[in-house]
Amino acid sequence: MSHGRTERLVNLALCLMSSRRRLWTADEVRRTVPGYDEHPETPAGEAAFRRAFERDKDELRRLGFPLEVRESLTGVDGYRIPPQEAMLPDVSLDPDEARAVGLAVRMWRSGTLKHAAGRAWEKLHAAGVDDIHPDVPPGDHQDGTGLFQEVPVVDTGEPSFDPLLAALRDRYAVSFDYRRSGAPHAETREVEPWGMRAVRGRWYLVGFDRQRESSRVFRLSRISGGIRRVGPRGGAARPAGVNLSVGYDGEERSRTALVRLRQDRAHEVRRLADSVAPDPQRSGYDLARVPFGDVERAGAMVASHGADAVVLEPEDLREHVVALLSAQVVGS
Amino acid sequence: MSGSADRARRLLALVPYLKSHPGASMAQTAEAFGVTPRQVEKDLWLLFTDCGLPGYLPGDLIDIDFGPDGIWVSEDAGLRRPVRTTPEEGLAVVVALRVLRDTADPGQRDAVDRALAKLETALAAQHHPVVAVTPPETTEHEDTVRGALREGRAVQLRYYSAGRDTVSERTVDPIRMVAIDGHWYLSAFCRRAQGVRMFRMDRIDAATALDEPAAPPPDVPTPRVPYEPRPDDMRLVLRLSPEAAWVAEYYRCDEVTDGPDGSLRVVLRMHDRSLARRLVLGLGPACQVLEPQALAAEVGEAAREALEAYR
Numbered sequence: 001m002s003h004g005r006t007e008r009l010v011n012l013a014l015c016l017m018s019s020r021r022r023l024w025t026a027d028e029v030r031r032t033v034p035g036y037d038e039h040p041e042t043p044a045g046e047a048a049f050r051r052a053f054e055r056d057k058d059e060l061r062r063l064g065f066p067l068e069v070r071e072s073l074t075g076v077d078g079y080r081i082p083p084q085e086a087m088l089p090d091v092s093l094d095p096d097e098a099r100a101v102g103l104a105v106r107m108w109r110s111g112t113l114k115h116a117a118g119r120a121w122e123k124l125h126a127a128g129v130d131d132i133h134p135d136v137p138p139g140d141h142q143d144g145t146g147l148f149q150e151v152p153v154v155d156t157g158e159p160s161f162d163p164l165l166a167a168l169r170d171r172y173a174v175s176f177d178y179r180r181s182g183a184p185h186a187e188t189r190e191v192e193p194w195g196m197r198a199v200r201g202r203w204y205l206v207g208f209d210r211q212r213e214s215s216r217v218f219r220l221s222r223i224s225g226g227i228r229r230v231g232p233r234g235g236a237a238r239p240a241g242v243n244l245s246v247g248y249d250g251e252e253r254s255r256t257a258l259v260r261l262r263q264d265r266a267h268e269v270r271r272l273a274d275s276v277a278p279d280p281q282r283s284g285y286d287l288a289r290v291p292f293g294d295v296e297r298a299g300a301m302v303a304s305h306g307a308d309a310v311v312l313e314p315e316d317l318r319e320h321v322v323a324l325l326s327a328q329v330v331g332s
Numbered sequence: 333m334s335g336s337a338d339r340a341r342r343l344l345a346l347v348p349y350l351k352s353h354p355g356a357s358m359a360q361t362a363e364a365f366g367v368t369p370r371q372v373e374k375d376l377w378l379l380f381t382d383c384g385l386p387g388y389l390p391g392d393l394i395d396i397d398f399g400p401d402g403i404w405v406s407e408d409a410g411l412r413r414p415v416r417t418t419p420e421e422g423l424a425v426v427v428a429l430r431v432l433r434d435t436a437d438p439g440q441r442d443a444v445d446r447a448l449a450k451l452e453t454a455l456a457a458q459h460h461p462v463v464a465v466t467p468p469e470t471t472e473h474e475d476t477v478r479g480a481l482r483e484g485r486a487v488q489l490r491y492y493s494a495g496r497d498t499v500s501e502r503t504v505d506p507i508r509m510v511a512i513d514g515h516w517y518l519s520a521f522c523r524r525a526q527g528v529r530m531f532r533m534d535r536i537d538a539a540t541a542l543d544e545p546a547a548p549p550p551d552v553p554t555p556r557v558p559y560e561p562r563p564d565d566m567r568l569v570l571r572l573s574p575e576a577a578w579v580a581e582y583y584r585c586d587e588v589t590d591g592p593d594g595s596l597r598v599v600l601r602m603h604d605r606s607l608a609r610r611l612v613l614g615l616g617p618a619c620q621v622l623e624p625q626a627l628a629a630e631v632g633e634a635a636r637e638a639l640e641a642y643r
Contacts, residue, residue: 128352152511168461184594195462201513304614324616
């Protein structure tokens with residue numbers, strides 16, 4: 001860790017925010033801010049200074065500083081940080097509001113947003129926001145306030161989450177390889193990202209698919225091989241007030257299956273049944289009436305219980321289960 | 333972010349922190365920034381000796397008094413407030429608050445709403461990328477469980493264990509309800525298992541609040557995730573056809589490898605052997621067990637036995 005760079009960054013920020021000069025050119029910064037003077041006045045030293053200065057400016061932007069570039073009176077680039085815009089505005093939170101924020105920042109389990117939330121809290125805390133029970137982990141019942149016994153946990157560990165978040169922020173169009181459910185191979189898609197939404201613990205990208213010329217929803221877990229940026233920064237349009245709804249294919253159970261269940265077995269099937277009664281034909285077994293919609297989904301569930309669950313009706317479901325089971329006999 | 337940038341970020345927040353917490357102790361400050369008191373002292377020395385405004389004369393430098401009584405900043409070189417949040421930082425707070433509002437008890441929603449109203453402006457939420465989290469669906473027995481939690485009462489549960497495909501009656505001492513990855517869980521001390529367990533709310537088939545008080549033992553370890561890998565978990569290697577590719581998304585896999593024909597080879601760990609057997613049986617021709625061989629044989633035998641019943 002370079003200690004010299006730490007104070008150089010702090011001093012550069014203070015310098016560019018100070019009112020002692022309207023704009024600072026690179027040369028003025030080099031002569032003024034301690035740490036840049038180590039580069040000798042040679043072409044190589046000049047180049048080294050330029051590289052260090054560029055890196056430091058990028059770092060200040062990453063820290064949150066709005067760094068402005070304008071042409072100075074002498075016609076070269078000048079830099080400044082407007083202090084009012086650089087500083088977090090006044091935030092005054094009541095204790096219960098601060099407690100809510102103190103808990104909310106612990107919601108992210110992993111990834112960029114977990115770290116971002118930690119840094120945001122550091123800034124809010126520095127601005128005077130104090131969690132009344134900072135030591136009590138969210139949800140622990142020892143927290144005598146009775147406030148917020150629960151805090152949700154959200155994971156953003158998908159590898160494509162971070163690059164997509166950056167693309168959304170900077171409005172880049174992106175392309176990626178995407179494998180639709182059940183499709184044998186991935187296809188390349190080119191998308192203008194509108195937003196991301198987590199539903200039941202899974203992340204989806206909503207955006208405009210350029211080849212299909214309409215909006216589409218993509219599951220992040222089906223993206224492979226990384227996110228590539230397409231075109232310039234700001235090149236992707238985002239309609240105002242975009243509705244990030246992600247459809248969920250709820251199953252309509254309009255048919256009924258008659259299934260014979262071994263007693264005290266196949267509880268997954270029993271829980272879905274409308275009725276369960278002992279089988280008069282066969283002791284040790286029950287007959288269950290189970291509503292279902294999709295033959296494949298219902299068939300997979302029944303087949304998974306082997307001899308503990310046997311479809312008696314309807315015929316198409318029975319045939320599907322037999323096909324699934326036969327495949328495993330052959331495969332063994 | 334590099335080490336020096338990380339430290340610069342802390343130094344830039346340290347001065348306004350000490351302005352808003354005048355006289356803070358070394359220990360308190362260290363805790364606020366998640367570093368050691370020794371590190372705070374080093375940071376203060378660096379600010380004190382090397383940081384300030386152009387000119388760098390005594391009046392331009394940051395001036396800090398620190399000793400056993402606490403820390404005071406007398407000259408701040410313009411660092412009165414922390415740096416504005418980045419879009420990611422603001423987003424991480426605002427989206428989290430929105431989720432908290434959607435999942436909080438109705439009585440607590442008001443505090444979240446007030447915090448949101450204040451922070452959406454301060455954190456410039458209008459410039460954030462669009463990111464949203466759909467709250468978990470409410471479940472049938474949520475009211476009973478929430479009521480028991482509020483009143484500190486034990487609960488009688490009928491619970492479906494998906495891993496073993498069993499239903500059991502248990503008396504539990506509720507600790508809290510948590511939403512994890514889009515599902516609600518009840519974290520509770522299970523008197524039968526003599527330990528804290530996570531019960532997925534949509535697998536609770538019946539819940540009755542009892543008259544007796546909830547008394548979870550004070551020092552039991554509390555899991556923070558519903559499933560943690562165990563050393564004795566079985567290692568499965570499966571070949572999946574494209575129609576079964578969802579398995580690689582649904583279960584956390586150690587490895588996923590693409591085959592040339594569009595199939596996937598996945599390696600995953602499972603605690604319950606019966607769950608592994610059911611998974612493979614339900615997938616039919618879309619799944620082949622590569623390892624362990626004993627499971628492949630067991631599945632084949634179970635399929636043969638089941639087919640007898642269809643003759």
